[in-house]
Amino acid sequence: MLALNSRTSLPAGQLLALLLVLLLLQGGLIKMLHSGEERFAPVEVGAPLLDVKTDSVTRIQLSDGEHQRTLLKTDGVWYLDSGLPASRERAEQLLTTLASVRVQVPVTRQASSHKRLHLADQDFFRKVTLTGEGDVSLLVGTSPGFRQSHVRLSDDPQVQIAPLDPFRLGLKASDWADPLLLSVANPVSLEMDGVRLFQRDGDWWLKQANAEPQPADTDRAVQAMAALQDLIVRGGFDNYDADVEAAQGFRTEPYRVVTTTDGQRIAFHRRHVGTQYLLAREDVAYGHWFEVERDIWDSVNTPLMTLKVEETKEPESDSLPSPFR
Numbered sequence: 001m002l003a004l005n006s007r008t009s010l011p012a013g014q015l016l017a018l019l020l021v022l023l024l025l026q027g028g029l030i031k032m033l034h035s036g037e038e039r040f041a042p043v044e045v046g047a048p049l050l051d052v053k054t055d056s057v058t059r060i061q062l063s064d065g066e067h068q069r070t071l072l073k074t075d076g077v078w079y080l081d082s083g084l085p086a087s088r089e090r091a092e093q094l095l096t097t098l099a100s101v102r103v104q105v106p107v108t109r110q111a112s113s114h115k116r117l118h119l120a121d122q123d124f125f126r127k128v129t130l131t132g133e134g135d136v137s138l139l140v141g142t143s144p145g146f147r148q149s150h151v152r153l154s155d156d157p158q159v160q161i162a163p164l165d166p167f168r169l170g171l172k173a174s175d176w177a178d179p180l181l182l183s184v185a186n187p188v189s190l191e192m193d194g195v196r197l198f199q200r201d202g203d204w205w206l207k208q209a210n211a212e213p214q215p216a217d218t219d220r221a222v223q224a225m226a227a228l229q230d231l232i233v234r235g236g237f238d239n240y241d242a243d244v245e246a247a248q249g250f251r252t253e254p255y256r257v258v259t260t261t262d263g264q265r266i267a268f269h270r271r272h273v274g275t276q277y278l279l280a281r282e283d284v285a286y287g288h289w290f291e292v293e294r295d296i297w298d299s300v301n302t303p304l305m306t307l308k309v310e311e312t313k314e315p316e317s318d319s320l321p322s323p324f325r
Contacts, residue, residue: 047103049138049153049162054095056132062169063127069171083242084285085178097164098128098138106158107150117141117150119159126169127154140166177237182268182281182290184228186261193255195304197221206308216307224307227299228258236278236290245286254282256300270301 060071070081071091078086114120118141126140137154144150147165152158170176189198196207197216204221205213254267271278271289277297278289 044103045105048099049101049103049151049160050098050130050136052099052130052132052134052136054092054099057095057130059129059131060091060094061127061129061131062171063129064171065122065124065127067171069173069176071176080173080176082173082240084173084237084240085181086176087178090176094168095130097168098130101151101162101164104160104162106160108159109157111157113159114141114152114157117159119150119152121154125149125166128169140164140169173237173240174235177233179232179234180230181284182233182279183231184258184260184266187225187228187258188261189259190224190228190304191257191259192304197224197304197307204307206304208305215309217309220307223299224302224304227296231279231300232292232296233279233290234293236288240285240288242286245288248286268300270297272297 058073062069071086072079072081073091078088078091080086108117115123118125119139124139124141127137128140129135129137139152139154141150141152141159143166144161147163148161149164149166150159151162151164152160189196191197194209198205198207199221200213204216204218206216207213252269255270256268258266258268260266267282269280269282269287271280277292277294279292279297279300280287280289
């Protein structure tokens with residue numbers, strides 16, 4: 001390389017040409033260093049990452065590339081692809097979380113990084129597709145921290161970090177099913193073992209066949225009704241098959257029938273297998289058996305006659321204190 005100093009003199013034309021070459025080399029080097037980023041549009045930091053209106057979403061699909069789970073919204077109610085009622089709270093919580101994700105400065109824009117972050121087109125942790133007025137898909141990859149994930153839009157190579165908990169993107173039916181699908185809204189009476197519990201003029205009564213009604217303890221009667229409204233299921237979602245259930249039926253009479261304010265009569269069946277406590281409701285999931293906790297089982301299996309108000313006996317004369325004899 002030429003050393004320009006006081007002892008070296010070049011004609012003005014050659015010096016100008018040399019400076020021009022140096023400038024071109026510098027420009028080429030800068031272009032080479034930034035060539036991998038120039039094809040991307042500037043990011044709008046703070047803007048919503050997903051261009052979707054959550055109210056218009058009628059389908060949520062989650063996939064790991066091999067298995068998938070789909071939630072469908074019909075007449076404002078969410079269902080699993082198996083037909084089971086889905087948890088509205090969980091579905092809407094996911095939509096709210098996704099809508100809250102904002103564009104951030106990209107962690108990387110290089111396609112070569114996608115596989116390392118589990119965000120490649122065919123190699124990802126989850127792909128979440130929302131369908132409403134259009135389709136939008138978000139790829140979810142590795143987790144850089146607690147309740148965080150690397151994410152990118154399926155049609156955009158730019159990767160960023162989002163406050164998205166990967167453990168809330170399960171693919172099992174139990175991850176999304178409504179745990180209250182057996183519960184009864186507004187029960188007004190129930191029948192069990194030939195005894196009927198009902199309310200009349202603000203008081204609760206027990207009625208056996210061919211017998212006069214007997215007063216029931218108000219607090220315990222209210223608790224019996226509340227147990228039906230808060231009937232939480234813990235298992236039985238993942239082995240549900242609508243075609244199989246529809247072909248089966250019950251060989252026994254229901255053990256309990258509940259009547260609601262609109263006159264609907266809901267029949268329940270029960271089964272105890274080892275440590276499993278199972279309940280079925282004839283009008284839900286073709287009477288599929290669902291597992292409940294022992295305390296739930298006890299609360300909906302209490303014999304109704306135990307709710308009867310205990311009669312207060314007058315003390316016998318011999319048992320009275322001596323001043324009253």
